[in-house]
Amino acid sequence: MIQIYPYDSEGFFLGQPETLNPDPVTGQYKIPEKATIIPPVKDGQGMWRPWFDSEKQEWIEKADQKYKDSLKGPTDPPSAVDQLKAQSAATMVQLAEAQNLIESQAKMIADLFLMLAEGGEA
Structure with missing residues (x-):
């Protein structure tokens, strides 16, 4: 054999x-x-x-x-440091979005106060 x-x-x-x-x-x-x-x-x-x-x-x-x-199989899972970096980046994006929203709301409020001061006419 x-x-x-x-x-x-x-x-x-x-x-x-x-x-x-x-x-x-x-x-x-x-x-x-x-x-x-x-x-x-x-x-x-x-x-x-x-x-x-x-x-x-x-x-x-x-x-x-x-x-x-x-x-080859999947790569090693990300390390704890890499996970924290990704979370930090996601948090920074959320913070920037929140700041933009706050700024746009502040502008809308200012425009409304200006309209009221001018007599309330749109």
């Missing part, structure tokens, strides 16, 4: 090795066309997106940094 490493029609590893038993009559192994006995390892390490070069009989790494980043 041996392990084989199947790949798709484009040459990319299918993700799981398979076990191959010898032919019961001849005792020899018949490796499928889209498989190899060479593990998808380079320099003793696994690969992100192994591609098999059937001419050179070797696996080649085809993953770029964008692909690797897409496989």
